[in-house]
Amino acid sequence: MEEKRDVTIYDIAERLSLATSTISRALKDHPSISDRTIKKVKKAAEEMGFRPNTLAAGLRGNQTKIIGVLVTRINRPFISSLISGIEETAQKAGYSVMITQSHDSYNDEVNLSKALYDSRVCGIICSLAMETRDTSHFQKFIDKNIPLVFVDRVPKDFNTYRVMIDNYSAGYKATKHLIEQGCKRIAHITGSLHRNTYSERRRGYVDALLESNLVVDEALIVDSTGLTFEDGETASNAFFDLQNPPDGIFASNDTAAVGAIQAAKKRGLKIPEDIAIIGFNDDPIASIIDPGLSTISHPAVKMGQTSAKKVINHLKSLRNNANASNKDNITEVTFLNTEVVARESSKKQS
Amino acid sequence: MEEKRDVTIYDIAERLSLATSTISRALKDHPSISDRTIKKVKKAAEEMGFRPNTLAAGLRGNQTKIIGVLVTRINRPFISSLISGIEETAQKAGYSVMITQSHDSYNDEVNLSKALYDSRVCGIICSLAMETRDTSHFQKFIDKNIPLVFVDRVPKDFNTYRVMIDNYSAGYKATKHLIEQGCKRIAHITGSLHRNTYSERRRGYVDALLESNLVVDEALIVDSTGLTFEDGETASNAFFDLQNPPDGIFASNDTAAVGAIQAAKKRGLKIPEDIAIIGFNDDPIASIIDPGLSTISHPAVKMGQTSAKKVINHLKSLRNNANASNKDNITEVTFLNTEVVARESSKKQS
DNA sequence: AAAGTAAATGCAACCGATTGTGTAAAGAAA
DNA sequence: TTTCTTTACACAATCGGTTGCATTTACTTT
The missing domain is CATH 3.40.50.2300 (Response regulator)
Structure with a gap:
């Protein structure tokens, strides 16, 4: 039951016959304390196993x-x-x-x-x-x-x-990459546009399309709030069902992109020949899934x-x-x- | 610059002409404070936007x-x-x-x-x-x-x-599962045996083998400290190079198991026909990788x-x-x- | 109405470090 | 030696709740 009390600056002060204020200052190398005293105090603190009470300091x-x-x-x-x-x-x-x-x-x-x-x-x-x-x-x-x-x-x-x-440039780069691979109709699965991350990526996506004179088709943009695996699957299936389906998908995270991959696989679509896919984040899954998921890496x-x-x-x-x-x-x-x-x-x- | 001071129990005490001790007790429904006072205090605290200083309470x-x-x-x-x-x-x-x-x-x-x-x-x-x-x-x-x-x-x-x-029983179950699938030579990739998690799983693995009259071959047990992806690959490659390679691998986490899968794939081994693999943890990768990774799920x-x-x-x-x-x-x-x-x-x- | 008991509230020390200000000691200048 | 500076340290208030104990108030009881 005998909880031994923690060592406080009072204990140090008593042992060295100094004031607590001196101890406090010495421990923080305050300029108005002599080097000799500082050393003495630190040595005693060390020996006595002093550990400052962060609560007391915080309160003050x-x-x-x-x-x-x-x-x-x-x-x-x-x-x-x-x-x-x-x-x-x-x-x-x-x-x-x-x-x-x-x-x-x-x-x-x-x-x-x-x-x-x-x-x-x-x-x-x-x-x-x-x-x-x-x-x-x-x-x-x-x-x-x-x-x-x-x-x-x-x-x-x-x-x-x-x-x-720079989400804008990242979205642009992702889209541009798909374009360079030969994609002509690129779909986009995005998260809530109230979040800068998603709205900016989308902006980059749109600008990349425009720059290459590709169509920006609202039917190819799904505002999937959750960006879950299921969201990715659902959105992709909707794309595949279109009369004029896309040949590339840019998903705003890897989880949704993986959903897209699975959906494509289930349909027997060849990746990337029939449908190229790029995600975002470079989650561990990206390098493990088959086929390896292209993505944007994030530090x-x-x-x-x-x-x-x-x-x-x-x-x-x-x-x-x-x-x-x-x-x-x-x-x-x-x-x-x-x-x-x-x-x-x-x-x-x- | 005029940082408005936080409301303290002193402020409440003053406003209600009560002692701080009463405020303090009232706020925690102390039995010796009347209901009327408790209500009054809580109302005032609410109105004044009082938020207790956790540091002060902590210090005391x-x-x-x-x-x-x-x-x-x-x-x-x-x-x-x-x-x-x-x-x-x-x-x-x-x-x-x-x-x-x-x-x-x-x-x-x-x-x-x-x-x-x-x-x-x-x-x-x-x-x-x-x-x-x-x-x-x-x-x-x-x-x-x-x-x-x-x-x-x-x-x-x-x-x-x-x-x-129960790591023992989990290790046992994992191994038993492979045995039930027809595996006769089962290898094990484990982490540091100083950790109960790994040593117990290993114990379960050994007992499952013994119970089914299968050989416990030290050459089939790798104490890979890190259980990283690479550790999984390395260990598996070593197994595959054996004169008498295993037909099943139980890895003590999914990361290493995924390494095993990739190693097997690179060698052109068929999973699970040539080599069955089971991991541990049920990480997200497990359900995404191809083939789906059998594993032990963890809550x-x-x-x-x-x-x-x-x-x-x-x-x-x-x-x-x-x-x-x-x-x-x-x-x-x-x-x-x-x-x-x-x-x-x-x-x-x- | 006096006395006794229970209920409700007040008083003040306390937790341990920090810091503005005051003072003693040491050294420099006269 | 005396006085003026520095330099080094001490004093004491402070941060904001918490809690043991004392005290007051309200009720019973005879």
Whole structure:
């Protein structure tokens, strides 16, 4: 039953006959503490097994060393890699990571953003829920000067950090790739157009078609909200049933693209001869499925690392420059590279 | 610049001319506060937009409402589903989740367990690193009466909660399944035998063979530490090169099993006629790869939910019964069900 | 009406680190 | 030696709830 109490700075102060304030400052290399004292304090702290109480520090400073993360669903290849990157970078810099998932629900997103706020996170990284239209629930972070980073699924207008890929150019590249393989009628399976990721990819798709004087046929564009495997199958079957079916499909994620592949296979269509297919994300499945799925690769882990770095660097600059502020209308967009990964599902001529 | 201060219980106390202690108790429905006062306080709190400062409460009670999670790698299908389940359950019960990853390194695991401890997590859920042998770094949680749940990869002897599957019987079932399909020489690709998951599956594999009077050939067992795709390929190639190659492979995860499938395909071996293959986990790839990969399904999300529930219920019982204690040598093992998912990679006779 | 008991609320210490300001000690200049 | 600066450290308030104990108020009971 005898829970041995944790060592506090009081204990160190007593042992060294110093004030707690001196201990506190010495441990953070405060300039007004002599080197001799700093060494002495650190040695004692080490010997006594002192470990600072983050709660006490947090209470006083009204801020923790926790980065809040608000994503849609943790168990998605892209998201889990993103989180992995965030955790890795945060960890190295001495921050912890608190995870929440909105399940693509706007209400959950609002509540979780409040919960993270109440937890006094020192920064927040968010990828928007599919449902979200209004993003004013994030304003409080700006008001409190808490760095806010939107990643991948970002709002249209919100003056803050954004870490993302150039979805327009990626959509363009994917479509262009199919065109280069000889496709003349290219269909597109997209997610909610309220999300920048999908609307931009679609824009790129349209522009690539126009540039090559190909028809943009609304019948060839399916706004499948979920982009699930089934959505991919359903949409593809609808395409195949058209009087004038497409010879290429660009799906806005790999899951739907895999659905397209399975649908085509079931119909006995040859991939890529009859129908070329390209997805998006380069999920593990892409390289495993037969035929290999051409896709757009995403640096997911790096996006996580970059997002975490934005938060950490912003905090650093806040410390160094008391004038720095979120309110200076920071609008920094970081684009990470995407690449066409050409596999068998699209390569008409090898 | 005018950061409006948060509403505190002091503000409520002042407005209602009550003591802060009364506010504090009223908000938690303390029995010694009258219903009338409770209602009045809650109404005022609501109106004033009061949100409790979790740090202050945490400091006083020396404990947060944060559940620490220590896993090996976040971006693995099984792990990310596990975390998803934990987050979901924790969230509903009013807890937050702090995530860390050991990258299968023992040192990282030790440090992260300390970091979580320092964060005053109210509970911890851990899946051991591949490297870990000694688990004494978790003892401090027991000493402090902080519920500790090991999930999936659990230590041999540690009196605490365990949430897992019956790996022995799962290994047995997988092997038995291959035997039932007519396999006579079954190889096994396993992970580190220091982890219960792999050693138990192997034990089940061996017993299934013995039971059917099949040979247990050490040449057919590869202790591939990583269980990566490449490990699966390499191990399989080694098997195929044997004078007396196997007609079945049981890989201890799907990633390695997929490696086995690809290796077999490259050699022109027919699956399952020449070589039947079964994996473990039922990752998304399993149902997508061609041929469909037979495997053992794992209720990953449910394992997460169950683990979180163990933590939460333990905390509840601690509150209700001040005598309850970790030190009563709790050893509660919860087994979740596994199932053989038979797909084309193993079905010799349909 | 006095006394006794139960119910409701107030008081104040406490958790442990942080930080503005005050003061003592050490060194430099006169 | 005295005075003026630096340099180094101490004091004490503070962050916002929580909780043991004291106290007041409201009701019974005789």
